[in-house]
Amino acid sequence: MDLGLTALELARIQFAFTVSFHIIFPAISIGLASFLAVLEWRWLKTNDPVYRDLFKFWIKVFALSFGMGVVSGVVMSYQFGTNWSEFSRISGSVTGPLLAYEVLSAFFLEAGFLGIMLFGWGRVGPKTHFFATLMVAVGTCISMFWILSSNSWMQTPQGFTIENGIIIPQDWFAIVFNPSFPYRLAHMAMASFLVSALLVAATAAFHLLKGRRDALVKKSFSMAMWMILALAPLQMFVGDLHGLNTLEHQPAKLAAMEGHWETNKDHGMPLYLFGIPDMEAEETKYAIGIPNLGSLIMTHTLDGEVKGLKEFAPEDRPNSLVVFWSFRIMVGLGVLMILMAVLGAWLRKTDKFYDSVWLHRFALYMGPSGFIALLAGWFTTEVGRQPWVVYGVLRTKDTLSPVSAEQVGLTLIIFVMVYFIVFGVGIFYMLKLMRKGPEFIHSAPHSEQAVIQASKRPLSTIDDENDLNKENPKQDQENQK
Template identity: 90%
Template sequence: MDLGFTALELARIQFAFTVSFHIIFPAISIGLASFLAVLEWRWLRTQDPVYRDLFQFWIKIFALAFGMGVVSGVVMSYQFGTNWSEFSRIAGGVTGPLLSYEVLSAFFLEAGFLGIMLFGWGRVGPKTHFFATLMVAIGTCISMFWILSSNSWMQTPQGFSIENGIIVPQDWFAIVFNPSFPYRLAHMAIAAFLVSGLLVAATSAWHLLKGRRDALVKTSFSMAMWMILILAPLQVFVGDMHGLNTLKHQPAKLAAIEGHWETNVNEGMPLYLFGIPDMQAEETKYAIGIPNLGSLIMTHTLDGQVKGLKEFAPEDRPNSLVVFWSFRIMVGMGVLMILLAMSGVLLRKNQRLYNASWLHRFAILMGPSGFIALLAGWFTTEVGRQPWVVYGVLRTKDALSPVSAEQVGLTLIIFVLVYCVVFGIGIYYMLKMMHKGPEFIHSVAHSDRDVIQASNRPLSTIDDDHAITPSSSQPQERKDD
C-alpha cells in the first residue's frame, strides 16, 4: 500500500486528525462546565426554576462532550508511544510528569464529582450539588492548565539541560511557567468559553427562529450573547499580547504567519490581507496589504523592524502557506463574533433581541465559528512550530518512531473510519438534543397528563414524544434579561 507519503508525513497527518477531533470536545466541556456552574448559582440565588431547567438540558450536552473528550484523549497518549517514541524517550522527562499532573489533579477531581453532578439531583442537598458542579468546572480548567503548560513548553522550552541526548528537567517552575504559557492559557480558555457561548446562542436562535419565545429560550440566548460580547473583544487583546510574545520567542513562525520574507529596513512592514506564500520562490504572490500596519500591530510602532523568513535557513522555516491562511481564518471568525455581539447589543437596546430573525440566522450560522477558529488557531500554533517538535531543541523528524509508511497509513485509515462512526453518532445525538431544545420541567405547572417523568438516563429525553412544547403548555413569557 503506497499512499505517496513518507512515514513522517503520515504520522503528522494522523496526529493532526486525532488531535483535531479531540480538541473540540474538551473545548465544549470546559465552557459548558462553567456555564452550568453559573446556571446553578443563579438558581440557588433566585430560586427561579428556569435556570434549573436550563441546567438539566445543557448537562446532557456536557455529558456527551465530556465522554467523547475522554475517549478521544486516550488515543493521544497512545500515539506518543506508537508514532513518536523518540519524542517520549528524549523529552518524556518533562512532558510525562506534566501530563501525569493533569491526570492526578484534574481528571480525578472531575471523575470524583461528575457522578454527583450528573445524577445527584434529589439525592444530595442543593449546595452539595452546586459544590460538585463547581469542582467539575474547576477540574476542566486545571486540566487545561497542565495540557497548555506541556504544549507551551514545547513551543518555548526552558528550565532543562541535555544529558547524553536526553532532556532532563532542572527547574520545574521555569518549565511550567514558560514564556508563552500565560498567553496560550488565556487564549485557549477564552476560545473554549466562546465555543460554548456560540453553541448556546446558535441553539437558542434556532428555537427563536422557529417561533419559541418562552423563558428558557430567551434566557439562554440572552446569557450567551452577553458572554460573546465580553469575550470576543477580550480575545483580541489577549491575541495581540500572544503575538508580541511569538515575535520575541518564535520569530520564524511570526514571519510565516504574515507571509513576510524580507526584513523591513527604514520602513514599516505591511499587513497582508490576501496573498499566496510560495515557499519555493520565497515570496508572497498576489499580495494585497496595508502599508505599515504590520509593524504597528507587531511592534506598536509604524516603522518597527520584523525579521523576514529569509533570515532563517530554509530547513528551519514553517510552511507559510498553511499558517498564513489558518491565521486569517481564525481572525476572520473573531471579527464576525464581534459583529454578532455588537448587533445583539444594538437590538437589545431597541428591545428587538428576540424578534430580529436576521440576527437569529446570523447566530445560527455563527454556531460552528468557535470550532473553526479553535482549529485554525491550533493549526497555526502547531504547523508554525515546525520543523521542531520541541522548538529549537528537537526536530520533528528525529522524534518519529521506527515505523514504516505502510504501518502508519493503515492505522490512519482505521482511525478515520472508527472516528467517523463513533464520534459521528455522538455528534448526531448532540445535534438532535439541541434541535429538540430545553424543556419545561420545574418552571411551569403541568397537568397530570403533561408531567415530564425524570429519568436517570441522560439521552432518554431525546425520543420522549410526550414532552411539553411551547404550543401545548403556553408558558408565560419572561421579560428581557
Template identity: 70%
Template sequence: MFGLDALELARAQFAFTVSFHIVFPAISIGLASYLAVLEGLWLKTGRDVYLNLYRFWLQIFAVAFGMGVVSGVVMSYQFGTNWAGLSNAAGSIMGPLLTYEVLTAFFLEAGFLGIMLFGMNKVGKGLHFFATLMVAIGTLISTFWILSSNSWMHTPQGYELVDGVFYPADWWAIVFNPSFPYRLAHMAMAAFVSVAFIVGATGAWHLLKGRRSAEVKTMFSMAMWMALLAAPTQAVIGDAHGLNTMEHQPAKIAAMEGHWDTERGVDLLLFGIPDMQAETTHYAIGIPRLASLILTHDLDGEIKGLKEWAPEDRPNSTIVFWSFRLMVGLGLLMVLTGLISAWLRLRGQLYDARLFHRMALIMGPSGLIAVLAGWVTTEVGRQPWVVYGLLRTADADSGHSATQVGTTFALFVIVYFLVFGVGITYLLRMMRKGPKLKAVEHQTDIEGGPGRARTPSRPLSGASESDDRADSDEGDRHEH
C-alpha cells in the same frame, strides 16, 4: 500512501486525531463553567428557567465530556506508538506534567462528575452546586497542565540537555515557561467564546422556529452577553500572545504574515499565496505598515522575514498564512455579532430580529472552527521542531514504515467518522430538541420511573424521536 512518506503520514494522523479531540474539551471547558453559572443563578433567584437550562445543557455536557475522554486516550497512546523519539527525549519533563493533570484535574472531575450528573435529587442543593463547581474547576486545571506541557515544547525552559535527553532542572521555569500564560488565557477564553456561540446558535434556532419560551430567550440573551464581552477580550489576549510569539518564535510570525525579507514598516497582507519554493507571496494585497504597528506597536517597527532562516528551518507559510487569517476573520465576525446583539438589545429587538437570528445560527460553529485554525497556526508554525529549536520532528518519529502508519491512519479515519460522527449528530439532535419548559421539583419523595425525579439525568435519553416530534409540533403551533 497518497505520495506521503512515513513522517508526513504520522504528522497527518496526529493532526487528524487531535483535531477531533480538541473540539470536545473546548465544549466541556466552556459548558462546565456555564453550568456552574446557571446553577448558581437558580440557587440565588429560585427561578426554574435556570434549572431547566441547567438540566438541558448538562446532558450535552455529559456526551461531549465522554467523547473528549475517549479521544484523549487515543492521543496519549500515540506519543508511545508514533512519537517514541519525543517520549525518550522529553519524557522526564512531559510525563510528570501529564501525570499532574491526572492527579489533580482528572481525579477531581471523576470524583464529582457522578454527583453532578445523577445527584440532583439525591444530595442537598449546596453539595450539588459544589460538585458542579469542582467539575468546572477541574476542566480549567486540566487546561492548565495540558497547555503547560504543550507550551514548554514551544518555549522550553528549566531543562538540562544531556546526550539528547531533557532532564528537569527548574520545575517552576518548566511549568511557567514564557508562552504559557498567554496560551493558557487564549485557550480558556476560546472555549468560553466557542460555547457562547453554540448556546447562541441553539437559542437562535428555537427563536426562528417560533419557540419563545423563557428558557430560549434566556439562553440566547446570556450567550449574546458573553459574545459581547468575551470576543473583544479574546482579541486583546490574542494581541499579547502575538507579541510573545514575536519575541520567542519569530519564524512563526514571518510565516503567518507571508513575509520573506527583513524590513521596517511592513504591510499587513489581507490576501496572498505564499510560495515556499519561490520565496515570495504571490498576489499580495495589504495595508501599508499595519503589520509593523500590530506586531511592534510602531509604524516603522522591524519584522524579520523567512529568509533569515535556512529553508529546512522554515514553517510552512502556505498553511499558517491562511489558518491564521481564518482564525482572525472569524474572531472579527464574533466581535461584530456581539456588537449587533448589543444594538438590538438597546432597541428592544433582540428576540425579534430574524435576520440576526440567522446570523447567530450560522456563527454557531465559528468558535470551534477558530480553535482548530488557531491550533493549526500554532503547531504547523512550530515546525520543523517538536521541541522548538532543540528537537526536530523527524528525530521524534518512531520510525514505522509508511505502510504501517498509513494503514492505522485509514482505520482512524473510518472509526472516528463512525463513532464521533454519531456522537456529534446526537449532540445536534439534543440541541434541536431544546430545553423542557417545565421543571421537575427538587424533591426526593415522589415515585420513580421515566421522567420522574428519581430517574437519573441520562444523557442518552435526551433526544428521543417522540420528543423531537412533540417539540416540532409545538414550534408549528407557535409559528401559526
C-alpha cells in the same frame, strides 16, 4: 500500501487528525461546565425554574462532549508510544510529569464529582450538588492548565539541560510557567468559553427562528450574547499580546503567519490581507496589504523592524502557506464574533433583540465559527512550530518511531473510519438534542417521589425531570411566559 507519503508525513497527518477531533470536545466541556455552574448558582440564588430547566438541558450536551473528549484523548495519547516513541524517550522526563499532574490534580477531581453532578440530582442536597458542579468546572480548567503548560513548553522551552541526548528538567517553575504559557492559557480559556457561548447562542437562535419566544430560549440567547460581547474583544486583545510574545520567542513562526520574507530595514512592514506564500519562490504572490500596519501591530511603531523568513535557513522555516491562511481564518471569524455581539447589544436598546430575524440567522450561521477558529488557531500554533517538536531543541523528524509508511497509513485509514462512525453518531445525537431544545419541567426538583423514581432509573437524572406534576398546566403557563 503506497500512499506516496513518508512515515513521518503520515504520522503527522494522523496526529493532526486525532487531535483536531479531540480538541473540540474539551473546548465544549470547559465552556459548558462553567455555564452549568452559573446556571445552578442562579437557580439556587433566585429559585427561578428557568435556570434549573436550562441546567437540565445543557448537562446532556456536556455529558456527551465530556465522554467523547475522554475517549478521543486516550486514543490520541497512545500515539506518543506508537508513532512518536523517540519524543517520549528524549523529552518524556518533562512532558510525562506534566501530563501526570493533569491526571492527578484534574482528571481525578472531575471523575470524583462527575457522578454526583450527573446522577446526584434529587439524591443529594442542592448545595452539595452545586459544589459537585463547581468542582467539575474547576477540574476542566485545571486540566487545561496542565495541557497548555506542556504544549507551551514545547513552544518556548526553558528550565532544562540536555545530558546524553536526553532532556533533563532542572527548574520546574520555569518549565511550567514558560514564556508563552500565560498568553496561550488565557487564549485557550477564552476560546473554550466562546465555543460554548456560540453553541448556546446558535441553538437559541434556531428556536427563535422557529417561532419560540419562551423564557428558556430568550434566557439562553441573552446570556450567550452577553458572554460573546464580553469575551470576543478581550480575546483579540490577548491575541495581540500573544503575537508580541511569538515575535520575541518564535520569530520564524510570526514571519510565516504574516507571509513576510524580507526583513524591513528601512521601511514599515505591511499587513497582508490576501496573498499566496510560495515556499519555493520565497515570496508571497498576489499580495494585497496595508502599508506599515504590520509594523504597527507587531512593534507598535510605524517602521518597526520584523525579521523575514529569509533570515532563517530553509530547513528551519514553517510552511507559510498553511499558517498564513489558518491565522487569517481565525482572526476573520473573531472580527465577525465582535460584529455580531455589537449588533446584538445595539438591538437590545431598540427592543428588537428577540425579534430580529437577521440577527438570529447571523447567530445560527456563527454557531460553528467557534470550532473553526479554534482549529485554525491550533493549526497556526502547531504547523508554525515546525520543523521542531520542541522549538529550537528537538526536530520532529528525530522523534519518529521506527515504523513504516504502510503501517502508519493503514492505521490512519482505520482511525478515519472509526472516528467518523463513532464520533459522527455522538455529534449527530448532540445536534438532535439541540434541535429539540430546552423544555419546561413541571416537577419539584427534590421531591421524595422524584428521589424514589430516580433510584429506579439512574439515567433519568440527566434526562428530563420526571413528569410527576404535569397535571399542573397553570405552572406550565407561568413558566412559558
